Amino acid sequence: MKDKILEQLDSGRLIEIARKLADTVSITGEEKAVAEILGGEFERLGMEVKYQEVEEGRPNVIGTLRGPGDGPTLMFNGHMDHFDNPQPTEVTGDRIYGRGLVNMKCAFPCYIVAVEMLRKARVELKGDIVISGVVGEIEKAAVGRFAGKEYRGAGVGARYMMDHGVTADMCIIGEPTGLHLQVGNAGLIWAQVRVEGRAENFVIKAGRVAEAIQAWEKDYQQKYQHPLMLPTIQIGAVEGGNPFKPGTRPVTNLFVIVKTLPRTPPMAIQRELEAVCQRVEEKEKDIKTRVELYLSTDGYEISKEEYVVKAMERAHREVFGKEIDYAAPKRYGITSDGSRIAAYGVPTITYGPGFGTHLVDPTEPRIAEWDNPAGIRRGVGIENMANCARVYALAALDICTQERRGLGLK
Numbered sequence: 001m002k003d004k005i006l007e008q009l010d011s012g013r014l015i016e017i018a019r020k021l022a023d024t025v026s027i028t029g030e031e032k033a034v035a036e037i038l039g040g041e042f043e044r045l046g047m048e049v050k051y052q053e054v055e056e057g058r059p060n061v062i063g064t065l066r067g068p069g070d071g072p073t074l075m076f077n078g079h080m081d082h083f084d085n086p087q088p089t090e091v092t093g094d095r096i097y098g099r100g101l102v103n104m105k106c107a108f109p110c111y112i113v114a115v116e117m118l119r120k121a122r123v124e125l126k127g128d129i130v131i132s133g134v135v136g137e138i139e140k141a142a143v144g145r146f147a148g149k150e151y152r153g154a155g156v157g158a159r160y161m162m163d164h165g166v167t168a169d170m171c172i173i174g175e176p177t178g179l180h181l182q183v184g185n186a187g188l189i190w191a192q193v194r195v196e197g198r199a200e201n202f203v204i205k206a207g208r209v210a211e212a213i214q215a216w217e218k219d220y221q222q223k224y225q226h227p228l229m230l231p232t233i234q235i236g237a238v239e240g241g242n243p244f245k246p247g248t249r250p251v252t253n254l255f256v257i258v259k260t261l262p263r264t265p266p267m268a269i270q271r272e273l274e275a276v277c278q279r280v281e282e283k284e285k286d287i288k289t290r291v292e293l294y295l296s297t298d299g300y301e302i303s304k305e306e307y308v309v310k311a312m313e314r315a316h317r318e319v320f321g322k323e324i325d326y327a328a329p330k331r332y333g334i335t336s337d338g339s340r341i342a343a344y345g346v347p348t349i350t351y352g353p354g355f356g357t358h359l360v361d362p363t364e365p366r367i368a369e370w371d372n373p374a375g376i377r378r379g380v381g382i383e384n385m386a387n388c389a390r391v392y393a394l395a396a397l398d399i400c401t402q403e404r405r406g407l408g409l410k
Contacts, residue, residue, distance in 0.1 A: 008121050022097075029057075078108055106354055177350055197250050200247070270291055274291045
């Protein structure tokens with residue numbers, strides 16, 4: 001049966017769907033057009049399709065292929081939004097380029113083609129397969145002058161989906177991991193540090209606060225250690241003063257990104273950050289600081305003994321003829337909707353085509369991640385997508401032909 005399923009792969013369909021998605025703009029806040037494209041593809045698969053209106057013009061789209069037996073429900077999840085990085089859709093050799101493909105539109109063709117492979121091979125599934133496209137995953141949050149639906153990200157769509165009854169027994173997220181397996185995610189806290197000082201030196205003093213915050217990372221990583229994850233601290237942006245008469249507004253805002261381990265209380269991080277700033281205040285004397293959090297998401301991790309993990313290990317081994325590699329610690333710091341889904345007790349893993357920021361795709365050369373000096377034109381390998389679809393199909397076969405009772409599911 002496995003060979004019969006793998007014979008059904010159609011790389012042309014992967015390219016066709018990827019082109020269609022890349023040609024359609026779906027920046028955060030404007031996801032509707034891509035949701036409708038995916039809904040059409042789900043209908044073509046014979047799936048039941050429904051839309052969840054998270055807010056006006058921002059629907060999640062859910063496709064469900066019903067299995068007639070009492071098997072587990074497997075969800076393939078992905079976000080439809082992307083950063084506004086304009087680029088033409090183009091196929092060159094074994095690579096396809098386009099807006100939002102790497103993060104993470106290229107996963108949807110893999111999901112769809114994997115289900116097509118099962119359908120064409122006439123596999124009798126006992127459990128359901130769900131493909132969910134959600135809005136607002138990109139790490140954005142309203143703060144200061146950055147307001148509106150284009151800044152409502154960081155998991156708003158996945159949270160809405162789970163809050164409103166769409167769920168599963170297991171979930172696979174196709175974020176770009178270079179076909180490495182990831183069994184969790186770090187959490188994320190964004191903090192605004194307001195630094196007030198004297199007109200003649202407030203920017204310099206804010207710089208000292210920034211240096212102290214960055215230096216805190218070493219102690220932070222010593223305190224918060226984990227075998228899989230590496231928590232990090234970064235100054236993401238600086239805003240302050242006026243370019244024409246700076247002394248009229250002697251305030252600088254530092255925007256701090258803190259990656260956290262699962263179950264780390266946000267208030268604990270706020271207090272530690274305040275303590276770092278307080279030490280600078282005591283040394284410099286003529287500044288005041290204030291810390292406010294404006295985004296907080298928890299991390300999560302699941303056991304490598306979960307059935308979805310073992311199924312992915314087996315499927316990867318079948319396709320590649322070797323054991324699966326697990327994601328590097330820094331890759332866990334790239335947040336995903338996994339935290340939102342796992343919070344409802346759904347064992348969730350990440351495994352997808354294309355590059356993660358800190359990983360090399362095992363089937364492609366490293367230079368392929370950034371293909372021009374401007375660093376904008378990001379592509380993904382077509383064969384890499386094909387291999388991913390193969391793995392997804394075999395994992396779905398493994399999971400959705402089981403009996404719930406045999407897996408210990410209620």
